[in-house]
Amino acid sequence: MTIPTNYFLALSGVLFILGVLGVLIRRNSIVILMSIELMLNSANLAFIAFARAFEAHTGQVLVFFVIAVGAAEVAIGLSMIVSIYRSRGNIDIDQISQLKG
Amino acid sequence: MSTQLILFFILAVIAILSAIGMLVSKNSVYSAMFLVLNFVTIAVLFLLLNAPFIAMVQVTIYAGAIMVLFLFVIMLLGTDMAAEGISMPWQPPIAILLSGALILEFAFILFFAQQDVLPQIEAISAAFGSPQSIGKLLFNFYLLPFEVTSVLLLVAMVGAIILAQRETG
């Protein structure tokens, strides 16, 4: 028997929420970036599960694009962190709050 | 209980635990390693979902290239033990509270809302998810987005170089 799609979706949801918690709780910007990758992955899992459920390849192709965009995002994000570290000497996300009203 | 289901539960537990590990590790190197474990687990799940090509891509790009990049930056900056003081003491409780609410909503959708929107999975053809069919789709119907993606990557590369380079002037 095949595994029901709902199980995958539930796992995807749990992983997504864990990613959200990572973003909301951690102050290390590299870990926050990792949490975003986790959220992307949970979404990918949901895509793949739906693709199997509907027997459509489109979902898999979309995951391919998501991975490509994620790679680009990580490249930019990490280079920004490097840049911030150079100017401020740390990567604490809470230190970057010049826009405080 | 089929072996597939047992395998799913084992993988699910590993994925969740590795995610929690990433979340709570003080050392960001550990976080990265937990995330690699998570990605690999998900790649196995992709295999279970008849997506061998995506599983390969997941392992090579995510678990390989991207996580190496992370580790490389962590090493470069030497911030593996970045200070994690408490700047907003009320933020974590609220975040957990809201996360709980979201989980409840997910649970409601998955187990109590209408169940007949998803088709029953009878038998899946062996050709489904094969690299050939994915490739055909990618290079025929999705050719333009594919090329745009390459441009996107190029832009990201250029941007990363500009952002990361030292001030020359």
Add this chain to the structure above:
Amino acid sequence: MNGAATRDLFALAPLIIAFPIMGLVINLFIGRRLSERWVGTIASAAVGLSFVTALLQFAALQNTPDGIRVMVADWISIGTLNISWALKIDSLSVAMSLMVAGVSTLIHIYAIGYMHEDVRLQGDPGRFTRFFIYFNLFVAAMMILITADNYLMMFVGWEGVGLCSYLLIGFWYEKGKDGIGNAIAGKKAFITNRIGDFGFLIAMFLIFWTFGSLQFDEVFQSAEGAGTTVLTLITLFLLLGVTGKSAQIPLFVWLPDAMAGPTPVSALIHAATMVTAGIYLIVRSSVLFALAPATSNLVALIGAVTALLAASIAVAQFDIKRVLAYSTISQLGFMVAAVGLGAYVAGIFHLIAHAFFKALLFLSSGSVIQGVERGLHDSGQTNHETFDPQDMRNMGGLRSRMKITFWVYLIGGLALAGIPPLAGFFSKDEILADASENSTLIYILLTLAAILTAFYIGRQIFMVFFGEPKSEAAAHAKENPPIMTVPLLALAVLAAFGGILNLPTLQSLSKWLQLTLEQVQHTEFNVLVALLSFVFALAGLAVAWRVYGSQRDAADPMRRFLGPLFDLWENKYRVDEFYDWLFIKRYKALAFTLAEIVDWRFLHDWVHDTLLARTFQRSTRWLAEGFDLQVIDGAANNLARLIQGIASRLRTLQTGYVRNYALSIFFGLLILMSYILIQFSS
């Protein structure tokens, strides 16, 4: 002459007014570049052409005796008020315009010579052109007055001649007593006339109020229907206008002072034409006056009293022109008395005859004055400042030195005295005959005036032309050039033979005016009255000859004889002083009261400074401090403070922490999800 030709001739009627205007416009624009001779010729020719046009109208009227209304333009059209610029050509207006244009032409020609000398004697040759511009303007205004078809148009002419009179009396405005005497004389004439104009205006309002129209024909047609009271009021106010313009009691005081103008002005305006406007107005409105017997009686009485009063003043005057001025007032009194008695034809007849001989007398007196001035110049005397060339006490014996002037003066004087067969005899006699039939009182008054008339003109002639010269200037006096004497001769002919206009049996003027005037009394020639007046005239002259004929020194024998009465006459019954005391002083006191107490203390100090200014200050202070600062500024400040407060609280939301924003996004996501769930699960 056929009808079409008549209509064509009538179409020329506006030219009566247009020619003088053209003349004045030409002189106004290019007069300064022309020689005096050209300026005078243009002005005289303009008036002469006007006279020719009037003659053509006369010819046209032979065919259309009822007269015609010549439309020129619509003027005022407001509601029911419809006034056209139209000319009324009938026997009355044509007779008047012939007289005015004819006499004016002669006076214009005379003025060329007179003003040539006068502007040099007074020291400003540049005013020669100005004089003729005023003169032409006067003729144009007079023609508007005469040919007017309605009261308003007549009023325009009425005011126009008043203005010209003012301008010409003050022609040498920087001369006269204290350097402003002439200007004051002009002002006096103008203001006195304004009082009369006020009466005319009120009468005009009443006419429009009563009849709804100002046009003569319409008013006269419905005059019967109007009440006696309103008609009496209208005619009384018209009478006020008449007394102003025709120098009757009580508004006659301006005319003697008007002698300040150059002598041709006195001849034209203050003897022959303008002052007759009042009589013309009464004759024109004869329908109204006939329906208001009370006013008519008053008119006759005013005329008779004025005639006697002015004649008595004339007896005691020494200024040659002032004697003539009071004579004019007196003769105007005769005319007014005549029209007041309803003898309109007699009034107009005397008006025309008087125009001839009084213009002649004035022009001759001008000739005398200039002759004396020239004599003063030639005698080498230097007392130009103190010597008065108009004072008859400085004259005498001019008979031999100025022959033409003497003879024409004699003709004019005898005509004035009423010696047959000169013009004055017939016209005056007709008035006296009318008076003898209607009112004994007026007849007596007028007869007394006639005796005095003969006496004062005889006195003047004997003082000026007979006896020995009483000054060096008189001894050296010289006759004037032909340009002045020829018009004198022409006027002398008119004065001598003007009587044939209305000879007792022919009654040609009566028949002519009967075409226009409804009520024309046919007064039979009264032999007794005529004989009596002739005898009285001779007696007056004889007394004058007895008293002045062989006078040697400057002292007036009558002063000894009459005593205080002579002084009273010489001082003109002190009317000027009386008016000054009665009106001017009261007026000044009133004006002072108004200025000092009402305007300054009440209006300025109390109303403006105390009431308005302080109230305004207080209210503005309250507005500024109480309202603006408290309410408006308070509202603005509190609104700003409110927004500031809200903002200072809201700004804390923008913590600058990325994680915080992410939390907000997450919260928003949760809300959205809840909404979707609630929406789709129900």
